[in-house]
Amino acid sequence: MSTVVLLLFTGVGLGAIYFLVASGLSLIYGLMHVLNFAHGVFLSLGAFLGFEVASRLGATTWTGFAASLLVGALAGAVFAALTERLLVQRLYERHIEQVLVTVGLGLAAVALFDGIWGTDPRFISGPAWMGRTTSVLGANVPNDRFVAILVAALVLLGMVLFLQRTRYGMIIRAGVENRAMVTALGIDVRTAFTLVFTIGGVAAGLGGVLASHYFGYVSPLLGQTLLIFAFIVTVIGGLGSLTGAAIASVLVALLQQFANYYLAGTGDLAVVVLLAVVLLTRPSGLMGRRA
């Protein structure tokens, strides 16, 4: 029982991190039809800069942790906004070129991080409470799981409120449905494009800081490794659907954790099998619209 509870919390915690990456990917694809292969480096940059700030302010203090989240989010936002403005927007509607430029940016940024921070993982420490465990139904759950889940839940809530309550949110929802018609109403969707990238960057930057605590380290490849699973999550959830991304994040992470524990470390394989099953039975994903 306690093992199941621990796997549940660990799985949902990992799902929270997947969601923070996948939500941006899904919104970006939904609105702009761009597969952003550089999304993982937004996360890595957030993690590295968060780590730097936390170690200067005191990694074991709550102030340091809060500042690392803030800086991580900001770094992700700025990097993502610049990527959209300087690279992606120039390749509007040229999808192959967009893939090439984001793949290239991903490789270049990882090499840059290698150069600055080295290829070895940097081990992270946080406030003492985050390293301890809390007993839930007999299982000792590491506290950083709760923080990841809480932050991801707040990000999901914030995104939903933004999409439902604001004019830009309305433009984004309408643009995911039918971008051409949005422009035909006299709306410049390019502002919405930059905004969606920025929001995705914020989520990825937060995800970076949380992932470095979850795994205990940050390395230049952290983001791009998570990106693979985030893409799988996005496809399973349905490209363009935020709710789909949230559900699929938790589903994929739980499957991965349980398969790793009970089926001799076959978590990654189980995820790929799930992806295949979803693609065969519901090609547009759990919550996706028909293509």
Next chain:
Amino acid sequence: MTSASPCEDTRAGASLTAEPVLRVRDLQAHVAGQQVVEHVDLDVAPVGVTALLGRNGVGKTSTIKAILGLVGRSGTVELDGTDLVPLPTHLVVRRGVGYVPEDREVFAGLTVRDNLRLAERRGSTHHYDLVYDLFPELHQRGGQAAGTLSGGQQQMVSLARALLNDNQVLLVDEPTKGLAPRLVAEVSRVLARAAQVAPVLLVEQNLQVVRDLAQHAVVLTDGRSVHHGPAADLLADDELTQRLLGVHADTGDQGRPADPEAPA
């Protein structure tokens, strides 16, 4: 039909010679590397309805989309002395071009109210009074997702989005497509009213609607404009209509079955 057509407006006769509101010259359009409009010249009269006619697949919808910049285009499209061709779609529209697309294209996941709010164009007054006067039903169904409306109601949303703003010209693409006869009459009545607010370029297969509304007609064949003139003259000439449109003028619809759509 139900309402007096703007034909009876005395200015309409004069508009044949008056400056056109929209002047299209040598328009070409391409979609995915394929040329879909070869050479279109057309003038939209400053008053009333100009019909854009032709058989299926001759490039009527592509011409409308090319005017808006929704497809790749070249040539000139002059509105009020400005060439629209170098402008991106949203700036074309902000100059006062209202668009009612083929197949309505309402945002299914947004409420009726949000569909209208999204259409509020900056720099324009928003004529909710006109819109709710024409379509009281949209007021009652404001909170309903547009995707759950019937085809006729979705057409109302689509027309309302365009009529909400001040327009110099309205581009209306097959507004009666797939509608039951009662709704065709309703749409026709709305268009007559719309044409009093702004001149209309209308793509329409139902020749009875064209007869009721249009003063001028432009006919396309294979991506080229091949005929310009008063709509009444074209429709009175059975041989000409047969040759250009593939129908007898008196049978009305150009052989397209209307799906009977139940009004909710």
